[in-house]
Amino acid sequence: MYKLKGSILFSSVCDPYQPIEEKYQLTRTLLKIASEHFRTVRILTKSNLILRDLDILKSTNVSVTITITTDDDRVRKILEPNAAPIEQRIEAVKRLRESNVDVSIFVGPVLPMNPERLASLLSKHVGRIFVDKLNYPWLVEGIYRKNGWTAWLREEKFHEVVAVFKKFLDVD
Numbered sequence: 092m093y094k095l096k097g098s099i100l101f102s103s104v105c106d107p108y109q110p111i112e113e114k115y116q117l118t119r120t121l122l123k124i125a126s127e128h129f130r131t132v133r134i135l136t137k138s139n140l141i142l143r144d145l146d147i148l149k150s151t152n153v154s155v156t157i158t159i160t161t162d163d164d165r166v167r168k169i170l171e172p173n174a175a176p177i178e179q180r181i182e183a184v185k186r187l188r189e190s191n192v193d194v195s196i197f198v199g200p201v202l203p204m205n206p207e208r209l210a211s212l213l214s215k216h217v218g219r220i221f222v223d224k225l226n227y228p229w230l231v232e233g234i235y236r237k238n239g240w241t242a243w244l245r246e247e248k249f250h251e252v253v254a255v256f257k258k259f260l261d262v263d
Contacts, residue, residue: 098131108138110173119144126151135197137171139179142186154193156221157184161202162209169238170202170231184216198256199223201248203240206255214259221263222256224249 101107107118122144125132132153134141141148141155148155159180161167167177175183187194196217198209201224213220225231228244235241242248256262 098133099125099129100133106136108136108140122147137174139175139183148192149190155187156195156197158197161204166203195219197221200225201252203243206252210256210259219261222253
């Protein structure tokens with residue numbers, strides 16, 4: 092079968108592993124189709140549900156990036172209430188790596204965290220990490236103020252985090 096040149100990305104704006112995916116398996120179906128027609132499949136997710144599709148991922152030229160934005164589950168519960176807990180995402184990274192799936196981590200946007208702790212933890216599992224700043228801080232200013240996180244709205248904080256992460260691993 093002829094494969095199209097290039098790659099397909101699941102998904103840059105909306106997570107392809109929404110909770111409803113467990114029931115309907117639309118991403119799984121599309122992943123099977125994409126693996127037959129594209130040379131490379133790229134997946135960006137916060138969900139450990141990706142492990143359900145490990146059978147497909149192991150037989151596909153795939154690159155998976157798991158988003159982990161903080162090391163503080165209290166922060167995650169406020170800013171990412173429906174996302175998988177941090178520990179589950181790290182476990183997904185470990186299992187993907189053990190299965191020889193190309194896996195990296197995306198810290199974006201950088202949320203309130205202990206950067207040394209998170210960088211140290213993540214560097215044990217991947218060699219590549221991508222970091223992005225909070226692009227629209229005025230949209231979350233009220234939540235950050237309410238929780239005492241206003242320092243994290245400043246761009247300088249982002250640069251501090253990047254500097255710490257660079258001590259532990261390759262950062263893009």
